[in-house]
Amino acid sequence: MSDTLTDLAVGQLRNALRAVGSPDFFEAYKAIFSARMAFGTFLILRFDPGQRPVLLNRWIEPEKLLGRPLEDYMEGSYGFDPFYLHRNLPEGGGLFRLSDIAPDRFFSSEYYLRYYRGTGLCDEVGLLAPMSNGGVAHLSMSRRGEQGAFRRGELRYLRTYAPLLLELLLQHCEAAAPPPSAQPISARPPLADIIRAHARDRLNINLTQREAQIAGLVLKGHSNGSAAKILDIATETSKVHRRNLYRKLVISSQRDLFGVFKHLL
Structure with a gap:
């Protein structure tokens, strides 16, 4: 061409x-x-x-x-x-x-x-x-x-x-x-805040701010390493937060995580 x-x-x-x-x-x-x-x-x-x-x-x-x-x-x-x-x-x-x-x-x-x-x-x-x-x-x-x-x-x-x-x-x-x-409409709050509020108010599960941030980043397509870089934490720390997140929600995969929060998209 x-x-x-x-x-x-x-x-x-x-x-x-x-x-x-x-x-x-x-x-x-x-x-x-x-x-x-x-x-x-x-x-x-x-x-x-x-x-x-x-x-x-x-x-x-x-x-x-x-x-x-x-x-x-x-x-x-x-x-x-x-x-x-x-x-x-x-x-x-x-x-x-x-x-x-x-x-x-x-x-x-x-x-x-x-x-x-x-x-x-x-x-x-x-x-x-x-x-x-x-x-x-x-x-x-x-x-x-x-x-x-x-x-x-x-x-x-x-x-x-x-x-x-x-x-x-x-x-x-x-x-x-x-x-x-x-006409412009105010953007939604950060996804981590929405996730944390829903888990608390609807699921009776208390997620830490970091766990909610990890949840949002995983849903957006970030790996543990990529999420760690964005949050300025170690990859191993990111993995710990993710394991704790999955344990609290009683899930085992990114697909399960999406199933819990997909209606919030």
Whole structure:
């Protein structure tokens, strides 16, 4: 695949630039990508500080995905999304593939198996651009299993022109007002707090703060070692907390843990 911009591509970029902040931007922006690659979903979101994600625009291939993935995402499963959680961004933002930023056990987590792969999706790339309010502008583009993963040439094209694509995305998300149906709603409390409160109030089980933190990280797809690094504790200490967590809940696996707390997602 050539990385040289054709006259058509230049025209598409010009159209998107002219439409920044207007209702015409989404289709103009999507055309830049659809001319180069297939995808099953194409979403523009804003991750504002302390708020749930705001969905600015969406396109989902009609009648191709299973279940209600977007509804589940907006209702709460966004808290497990590696793109939503990724905040270590370079100046100007960047292009990321799901496999590059996901926790080390994400692809064997119950969340991934049930809420991601279960919908029929198999791969995702995203643009993440820091906004002036401290939030993040996000483009999510996913592929279905039948379409296969994003190809090397497609990723090379996206990486080559990421600075321009990121700037267009950022300028639009800064300028565009959220639709009336998508006004910001306060984000949920940290997952560890939700888990600890549910265990105490509904299960009559007292989890320590560390045990609840471990539970949340395991559900997000982190191994003992990865959780230990995030919490700045030793891996063996992480293992002890996990064993104590499982003992209190009378479970023996990550799948069991998901079963106890899945309704909190």
